[in-house]
Amino acid sequence: MGDEERFSTAALTPGRLGWLLVTFRAELLERWTQRVLQDPAVPDANRLPKPTLEDHVPALVERLVKRLVRHPVEPWGERVGREVGASGIGVAHAHQRIALDYSLPEALRELSLFRVTVLALCEEHHVTLHGEEAELLHATIDEMMTASASELERISRHMYEQLLRSAEAERERLKMMFQEAPAAICLLRGQDFTIELANLRILDVWGKTDSILGQPLMEAMPELKGQGFDDLLRGVLKRGVTYQSKEQLARLDRNRDGLLEDVYFDFVYVPLRATDGTIESVFVHAYEVTEKVIARRRAEGLREDAVREVRTREDLLAVVSHDLRNPLSTVLMGAKQIERWADESESGVRTKKAAGTIVKAVDRMNRLVNDLLDLAQLEAGQALPIEVERHDVVELARQAADQLEPLATSRRLTIRTNLTTPTYVLCDGDRVQQALSNLIGNAIKFTREGGVISVEARRTDGEVLLSVSDTGAGIPGDLVPNLFKPYWRADAQRKDGAGLGLSIVKAIVETHGGRIWVDTVPGKGSTFYFTLPAADAVPANKDEK
Amino acid sequence: MNSTTKPLLGARVLLVDDNEDLRELFASVLQEAGADVRMASGAKDAMRTVLEWPPSIVVSDLAMPSMDGFTLLREVRSIDQLRQIPAIAVSGMTRARDRAAALAAGFQELISKPLAPDDLIAVVKRWAP
Numbered sequence: 272m273g274d275e276e277r278f279s280t281a282a283l284t285p286g287r288l289g290w291l292l293v294t295f296r297a298e299l300l301e302r303w304t305q306r307v308l309q310d311p312a313v314p315d316a317n318r319l320p321k322p323t324l325e326d327h328v329p330a331l332v333e334r335l336v337k338r339l340v341r342h343p344v345e346p347w348g349e350r351v352g353r354e355v356g357a358s359g360i361g362v363a364h365a366h367q368r369i370a371l372d373y374s375l376p377e378a379l380r381e382l383s384l385f386r387v388t389v390l391a392l393c394e395e396h397h398v399t400l401h402g403e404e405a406e407l408l409h410a411t412i413d414e415m416m417t418a419s420a421s422e423l424e425r426i427s428r429h430m431y432e433q434l435l436r437s438a439e440a441e442r443e444r445l446k447m448m449f450q451e452a453p454a455a456i457c458l459l460r461g462q463d464f465t466i467e468l469a470n471l472r473i474l475d476v477w478g479k480t481d482s483i484l485g486q487p488l489m490e491a492m493p494e495l496k497g498q499g500f501d502d503l504l505r506g507v508l509k510r511g512v513t514y515q516s517k518e519q520l521a522r523l524d525r526n527r528d529g530l531l532e533d534v535y536f537d538f539v540y541v542p543l544r545a546t547d548g549t550i551e552s553v554f555v556h557a558y559e560v561t562e563k564v565i566a567r568r569r570a571e572g573l574r575e576d577a578v579r580e581v582r583t584r585e586d587l588l589a590v591v592s593h594d595l596r597n598p599l600s601t602v603l604m605g606a607k608q609i610e611r612w613a614d615e616s617e618s619g620v621r622t623k624k625a626a627g628t629i630v631k632a633v634d635r636m637n638r639l640v641n642d643l644l645d646l647a648q649l650e651a652g653q654a655l656p657i658e659v660e661r662h663d664v665v666e667l668a669r670q671a672a673d674q675l676e677p678l679a680t681s682r683r684l685t686i687r688t689n690l691t692t693p694t695y696v697l698c699d700g701d702r703v704q705q706a707l708s709n710l711i712g713n714a715i716k717f718t719r720e721g722g723v724i725s726v727e728a729r730r731t732d733g734e735v736l737l738s739v740s741d742t743g744a745g746i747p748g749d750l751v752p753n754l755f756k757p758y759w760r761a762d763a764q765r766k767d768g769a770g771l772g773l774s775i776v777k778a779i780v781e782t783h784g785g786r787i788w789v790d791t792v793p794g795k796g797s798t799f800y801f802t803l804p805a806a807d808a809v810p811a812n813k814d815e816k
Numbered sequence: 817m818n819s820t821t822k823p824l825l826g827a828r829v830l831l832v833d834d835n836e837d838l839r840e841l842f843a844s845v846l847q848e849a850g851a852d853v854r855m856a857s858g859a860k861d862a863m864r865t866v867l868e869w870p871p872s873i874v875v876s877d878l879a880m881p882s883m884d885g886f887t888l889l890r891e892v893r894s895i896d897q898l899r900q901i902p903a904i905a906v907s908g909m910t911r912a913r914d915r916a917a918a919l920a921a922g923f924q925e926l927i928s929k930p931l932a933p934d935d936l937i938a939v940v941k942r943w944a945p
Contacts, residue, residue, distance in 0.1 A: 589909060593879060593929075596908030597835050600930040604841040607933045630932075637930055644911070656912035 288393070288404040289336050295392055296332055300325055303388040312380045315373050323367060331360055331385070335411055357411045361418025365426065368419075375423050382416045455536075455559065458543070460552040463487035464504055467552065476534070476559050478525030494524040494531055504553055507540045511550050514540040518564050535564040581651040588647040592640045599640075603633040642771040645778070646757055655775075655782045657699035661806050664735050665690040665728050667700055671707035672726050675715060683720040686711070689727045694735050695806040698783050703803070706776045707737065710799050713772060714741035718796075734785070734802040745793035754789060776801075822850030823937060827944040830871035832856045832888065833906070834880045842875070842906075845933040846940065859883030859891070866892055873944045874903040875936075878918065878926075886921040893922065902943040906931070 284290060292299065304325055307316045316324060334357055361382075368378045389408060393400060400408065449456060455473035457466055465487050474481060483491035489501060498521060507514050516538055522531040538557035545551040606629035613623040645655060672686050679686045696703075707726070714724045722742040729736045746754065757774035780787045780801045791797035829851045833839040836857065843853045854869055856862035858880055865871075874892060878885035889903050905918040910928035918926040924943045927935060 589911060593908035596910075596929040597838060600908075601835070601837045601841060603930040603932060604838070604845065604936075608841065608844065611933070633930060648911075658912075 286398055288398060288400060288408060291393060291396055291398045292332050292336050292389070295396070296329070299332065299388060299392055300329065302392070303385050306384045306388055307381050310380065310384060313377045313384075315368075315371050315377055316381065318371055319368075326367070331357070331411075331415065334360065335408065357414040358418035361415035361420075362422045364415070365419040365422035369423060369426050373423070375420060375427075378419050378423055379416055382412060382419060386412045453558075455555075455557040457555045458552055459488055459504065459555060462508070464489070464501070464553065466491055473555075473557070476525075476557070477523060478527060492523070494522060498522060504540060507542050507553050508550055511542045511544070513542065518560055533561070534559060535561045585647045585651045585653075588644060592644050595640050596637070599633050599637055602629060606630045606633065639771075642775055645775050646771055649757075649774075649778050655702065655778050657702055657779075657782055659697050659699055659783075661695055662698055662700045662703070663693045664696045664698070664703065664737065664803060665692065665694050667704045668707050668726050668728055668737060671704050671711055674708060675711045678712075679715050679724065682715060682718075684715055684718055685723045687723055687725045689725065692730075694728055694730055696735050696783075696803040697806045698803055699779075702779045703783070706779045706801070707739070709772045709776050710739040713799075714739055714743065714797075717741065718743040722796075730805065731802075733805055735805050736800060736802050738798050738800045740796060740798035742796040745795055745797055746789065746791040747793060748791075751789060751791065755787070823941050824944065825850035826872075827851040827940060828869070828872040829853045829940060829944070830856065830862060830865060830869075830874045830876075832859070832862045832874065832876040832880070832885070834858055834877060842936060845936055846875075849937045849940075851940065851944075859885075859888040862888055863891055866895065866898065870897060871901070873940060874901060875906060875940065876903065878905050878907040878909060878914075885923075886917075889922055902945065904939050904943060906936075 304321065307313055307324065310316070364382070365378060368381070373381075386409070392398075449468070450470050452470055452472060455476045456468070456470045457473050458468040459465065460467045465485060466483055467485075469477075469479075469481065469484060474483075477483075477492060479491065488504075489496055495501070500521070503514055503516075506512075516536070518535050518537060521534050521536060523534050524530065525532050525534070536557045537560050538555065541554040541556065542550045543552045543554050606626040610623050610626040610630070613619040613626065648655060669688060669690050672688050672690075676686055711724060711726060718724060718741045724742075725738075725740045727738045727740075729738075755773050755777040757771055777787050780803070784804050785802040787799070787801040789797055789799050824846060827846075827850070829846050831839060831842055831846065831853055832855075833842065834857055839855050839857065843855055846853050854865050854871065856865050859882065862874075862876070874889065876885045876888055880888075883891075885905055885907075892898050892901060892903070902924050903922065905923040905926040906929060907914065907918070907926060908929040910926070915926045925939060927939050
């Protein structure tokens with residue numbers, strides 16, 4: 272080994288300490304290691320890898336030998352600057368040992384065991400230490416022990432201070448987080464819920480100062496008595512189960528003037544256990560949500576008002592329609608009777624014609640009343656009531672066309688239908704007929720004499736496509752988006768109709784799950800299309816009318 | 817006089833409506849169709865009439881002051897021999913819920929105002945025994 276080469280026994284006198292150390296280096300090392308490992312006062316040595324444990328001993332032996340050989344030529348400490356002296360070894364020793372949590376006594380014990388080992392070896396080999404040698408041995412080991420001890424002390428003091436500082440910083444950070452948190456936080460300890468901690472937010476929310484710290488909750492906030500919070504807290508303390516609540520009302524004396532204020536909280540009570548497992552306190556974490564609750568209530572109130580208003584309007588309309596229908600009934604009945612009673616004389620014919628005009632007017636008024644009722648319902652956000660049955664839509668279209676045939680004829684218009692194959696849909700027959708009549712009526716209204724109105728029904732994929740086309744003037748493109756809006760009329764000059772028709776047709780179609788649209792070519796005419804879901808899924812009814 | 821010009825021959829119709837004009841017109845239509853008609857301007861009046869003149873069918877308005885058509889029908893049907901009497905509601909209230917309420921109250925049909933003479937004759941003919 273290199274160590275062997277570095278030491279020459281030539282310069283050493285047998286029977287002296289230097290000779291002993293060089294000759295029995297390996298043995299010294301082994302024995303010392305054994306002693307250390309077996310010594311109950313150095314338990315941490317067992318966690319030290321053996322090579323590390325042995326590390327300083329060769330260096331120490333080398334140092335001792337060097338000193339013994341050169342002594343007294345070189346005085347103590349002269350070469351400390353260039354070589355690591357005994358104290359340097361002590362410092363290194365301390366550094367290594369502290370990494371393994373050596374206590375100071377352990378480190379010193381380890382080094383003193385080195386002394387014991389050397390002395391035992393001397394005795395075994397009958398080496399009597401001269402005054403100088405003994406002094407050198409003890410002084411070197413003492414020096415090393417002193418250095419190791421002071422270094423250990425220095426390091427642990429340093430570490431302790433650092434720990435203290437970081438603990439302090441940590442505590443400051445936690446305190447800041449706790450104090451400045453946007454949530455209201457407090458810690459209630461024991462059966463009387465003493466306020467142990469309370470952050471700024473909770474003091475603010477409670478309208479209290481930190482003078483309440485250390486007081487039982489119900490003493491600090493007597494207004495809370497009878498509001499149920501103490502029962503909740505007691506339950507958490509008893510059962511050890513977290514309790515959560517949303518928008519809980521608490522009545523607090525925030526201005527300390529005896530007037531209770533309604534405050535709403537989202538909060539959670541968390542039981543905290545002591546080290547022995549018993550529940551010793553409750554951690555309270557709360558958010559004040561008063562403004563949110565108030566805003567929502569206000570919105571709800573507004574919504575209720577709006578609903579009530581629409582409802583009232585709808586009821587009012589129902590009553591008005593009812594009251595309108597009574598005189599309409601009288602007019603209709605009367606006109607019809609007059610029509611019937613009129614004879615074939617010239618005046619009778621004129622009477623009949625006049626009565627017919629009245630009947631038509633009643634019909635229009637009645638339709639308007641019905642449309643207004645439908646619209647009121649739509650505006651109230653209610654769907655149009657429909658009674659769905661299986662209907663042949665071709666039959667419905669034919670009936671609508673037949674009904675309007677006289678009107679068309681009177682305007683010299685032709686209604687052409689392409690309605691042959693029965694085509695079934697699930698729909699409210701009256702409503703679909705109403706939609707078709709409306710579209711055909713519009714077509715009649717906007718088509719000049721000699722024009723043609725076509726009504727068609729066609730099966731497409733899973734749907735039935737109905738169309739009403741005319742050869743009218745068409746609709747300018749910029750007007751199309753408004754077509755289906757209520758109260759809108761293509762020609763504001765025209766006063767025949769309230770502009771409700773198409774909006775109701777659209778509602779009828781959409782209530783059935785269909786779509787409605789228009790194709791229009793200015794100068795050529797328009798075609799209104801709408802779809803209804805086909806009724807294929809339903810088995811055919813043999814008794815179909 | 818045959819059944820085409822007098823389709824309601826033999827029917828005894830109690831007609832209840834608080835609107836006098838309408839009542840008169842309805843009565844004239846029904847009478848021309850051959851029905852025997854008694855009119856009542858309200859429920860109280862109607863109850864008096866049914867006791868001395870048991871009708872075969874009731875045609876009544878629904879919304880009337882003091883006692884509405886629903887209550888009237890209940891009262892009429894509480895009389896033993898009139899327990900099965902058919903009744904027609906005539907009303908300007910024609911929303912689905914109004915119709916449902918009328919049927920639930922035991923009316924055979926609700927016919928909506930305004931109505932033509934033929935509608936009135938048809939509905940009475942449909943339900944009169």
